[in-house]
Amino acid sequence: MSATILTVDIGNSRAHWGLFSDENLIAHGNLTSRGDALDFRPLLQPNSPHPAPDGVIACSVVPRVSQVLKEQSEEASIPCEFLTHERVGPLRIHYPKPTQLGPDRLANALGGLIHAEPPFIVIDMGTAVTLDAITATNGYEGGAIAPGFAFLSEYLTEKTALLPPLDLSRIHRRTGIGRSTEEAMEVGCTKGFAGMIRELVATTTEEIVTIDGREPKVLVTGGSFNWVKESWIGGLPFFPHLTLEGVLSRAPDLLGLPSGSKSK
Numbered sequence: 001m002s003a004t005i006l007t008v009d010i011g012n013s014r015a016h017w018g019l020f021s022d023e024n025l026i027a028h029g030n031l032t033s034r035g036d037a038l039d040f041r042p043l044l045q046p047n048s049p050h051p052a053p054d055g056v057i058a059c060s061v062v063p064r065v066s067q068v069l070k071e072q073s074e075e076a077s078i079p080c081e082f083l084t085h086e087r088v089g090p091l092r093i094h095y096p097k098p099t100q101l102g103p104d105r106l107a108n109a110l111g112g113l114i115h116a117e118p119p120f121i122v123i124d125m126g127t128a129v130t131l132d133a134i135t136a137t138n139g140y141e142g143g144a145i146a147p148g149f150a151f152l153s154e155y156l157t158e159k160t161a162l163l164p165p166l167d168l169s170r171i172h173r174r175t176g177i178g179r180s181t182e183e184a185m186e187v188g189c190t191k192g193f194a195g196m197i198r199e200l201v202a203t204t205t206e207e208i209v210t211i212d213g214r215e216p217k218v219l220v221t222g223g224s225f226n227w228v229k230e231s232w233i234g235g236l237p238f239f240p241h242l243t244l245e246g247v248l249s250r251a252p253d254l255l256g257l258p259s260g261s262k263s264k
């Protein structure tokens with residue numbers, strides 16, 4: 001039996017969605033979460049050449065938007081389920097207060113399990129940057145939450161009189177010494193951002209080594225940061241749809257529909 005499943009990752013800036021049929025991502029896109037309420041209805045009807053989804057499975061860190069997706073799915077008579085810490089199937093969680101955890105972080109850990117054996121670290125560069133550590137010994141262990149790139153750069157402009165907005169699409173200088181206000185901000189934000197992540201990976205790795213006795217793999221998702229890829233993550237594997245893949249992996253249990261995702 002094959003099923004068409006709509007996966008949704010509701011974040012603070014955007015909702016990312018992917019339509020899967022068997023093991024294939026057949027369509028994907030983003031809806032913007034700021035301002036007016038999101039409208040999922042176009043995704044819940046047949047969209048030539050794609051059929052309407054048989055089920056919806058989502059992770060959300062914005063409760064107000066979860067409610068919209070839930071109601072609109074109900075109206076369309078399509079079952080809709082949300083990932084929670086109690087619904088993570090093969091992922092063991094070793095965390096003092098799992099109710100606090102953003103379901104997107106759990107989805108990233110599940111997505112990681114599809115592509116790697118623990119120990120591994122998942123880095124997700126969205127509105128916030130999250131690092132999550134999954135150990136062979138304990139499963140989901142914890143991680144770090146840090147400012148996303150936009151917070152880092154926009155804060156400077158908002159909180160100062162003399163600093164101009166940084167145009168993210170035209171950054172020239174990412175290293176060395178800035179010799180204008182713009183250049184100084186470009187170096188500070190881009191090199192600073194890459195350095196922040198590098199340092200977080202180092203400290204997370206150190207602790208994972210003490211737990212598992214070996215170094216973790218590092219998987220990266222989120223953001224369209226080509227410059228980070230060039231300047232630093234160059235060697236690290238980038239999975240653009242890791243969160244959605246993690247969400248999809250729970251479809252058989254939560255929706256009773258085959259996900260077709262290739263789990264290890």
Ligand SMILES: Nc1ncnc2c1ncn2[C@@H]1O[C@H](COP(=O)(O)OP(=O)(O)OP(=O)(O)O)[C@@H](O)[C@H]1O
Binds near residue numbers: 226
């Ligand atoms: N090429 C880029 N260079 C620098 N910053 C970028 C780039 N593209 C996006 N950003 C900024 O970095 C942040 C994270 O990127 P992205 O757009 O992927 O977030 P998001 O996936 O929408 O976040 P969330 O999932 O939390 O809603 C955004 O706030 C965005 O403004």
Ligand SMILES: CC(C)(CO)[C@@H](O)C(=O)NCCC(=O)O
Binds near residue numbers: 061
């Ligand atoms: C950190 C974010 C904002 C990243 O999207 C999200 O996972 C979230 O709101 N988490 C809740 C707090 C936590 O994960 O501990």
Ligand SMILES: [K+]
Binds near residue numbers: 009124222
């Ligand atoms: K996200």
